[in-house]
Amino acid sequence: MFHVKPRSAIAALGIAFLLSGCVSFGAKPPAQLLTLDAMQKVPAGAARVAGGGRTLIVADPEAPRMLDTVRVPVQTAPTSVAYVTKVQWADTPRHLFRRLLAETISATTDRVVLDSGQFSGDGGQRLSGELVAFTIDAASHSAIVTYDAVLTTPAGAALARQRFTASAPVSGKIDATTVGAPLNAAANKVAGDVAAWAAAVKD
Numbered sequence: 001m002f003h004v005k006p007r008s009a010i011a012a013l014g015i016a017f018l019l020s021g022c023v024s025f026g027a028k029p030p031a032q033l034l035t036l037d038a039m040q041k042v043p044a045g046a047a048r049v050a051g052g053g054r055t056l057i058v059a060d061p062e063a064p065r066m067l068d069t070v071r072v073p074v075q076t077a078p079t080s081v082a083y084v085t086k087v088q089w090a091d092t093p094r095h096l097f098r099r100l101l102a103e104t105i106s107a108t109t110d111r112v113v114l115d116s117g118q119f120s121g122d123g124g125q126r127l128s129g130e131l132v133a134f135t136i137d138a139a140s141h142s143a144i145v146t147y148d149a150v151l152t153t154p155a156g157a158a159l160a161r162q163r164f165t166a167s168a169p170v171s172g173k174i175d176a177t178t179v180g181a182p183l184n185a186a187a188n189k190v191a192g193d194v195a196a197w198a199a200a201v202k203d
Contacts, residue, residue, distance in 0.1 A: 030176075032086065032177075034088070034089050034180040034183070035089070035091070039188045040107040056105060057125070057126045057127065058098055058113055059128040060094050060095055060116070061147065062094070062128075067133075067134050071088060071089075072088070072089065074137075075138060084175060086175075093131060097147070101194060125152065125198075126151070126152045127149060127198055129148045130148045132163075136170060143185070144166075145166055147164050160197075164197075166193070
C-alpha cells in the first residue's frame with residue numbers, strides 16, 4: 001500500500017530544498033589569520049634561574065572593546081571605525097601582544113618572565129597596562145600600536161608608568177594582505193622599548 005503525502009508536506013520539502021542552496025550553516029573561515037612574530041627570540045635551550053627579584057610577571061593588558069576582538073580595526077575618522085574584511089587575528093591582540101612582550105623581555109634582558117598564572121616565589125615585579133591602540137590609521141596610512149605600561153611591586157605599589165607608541169607605514173591598499181606586517185613591526189618596536197624601560201626601572 002502506498003502512502004500519499006499531503007500537498008502541504010510536499011510543498012514544505014520543496015521550499016527546504018530550495019533554501020538549502022542559499023543558507024550557510026556556520027561562519028566561513030577568513031581568508032587569512034594573522035599573528036605576531038617576535039623579532040627578538042629566546043634561543044633554544046637557554047636557561048635562567050629566578051631569584052633576587054629578577055622575575056617579572058607579564059599580565060595581559062586591558063583593551064577597549066574595539067580592540068578586544070579578532071577583527072582588524074581601521075580608524076577612518078576620529079569617531080569612526082571600520083574593520084578589514086577577509087582577515088582575522090589568530091587570537092585577540094591583547095593576548096598576542098602579551099606573548100610578544102614576554103618573549104622580547106626574555107630575549108633582551110636578564111629577567112625571568114612569568115605569566116600571571118605562574119607563581120613567583122621571590123616576589124618579582126609585575127608588568128601590566130592597557131593596549132590603547134592596535135589599529136590601522138586611514139589618514140596616515142599606517143599601523144599604530146600604543147601601550148600604557150605600569151610596573152608595580154609585588155605588593156601592588158606603582159614603580160613607574162609610561163606610554164609607548166610606534167607606527168609603521170602600510171604599503172599599498174589597506175586590505176587583508178597589507179595590514180599584518182606593519183602591525184607586527186609597530187608591535188615589536190613597542191615591545192623592545194618596553195623591555196628596555198622595564199630593565200632599567202629599579203625597586
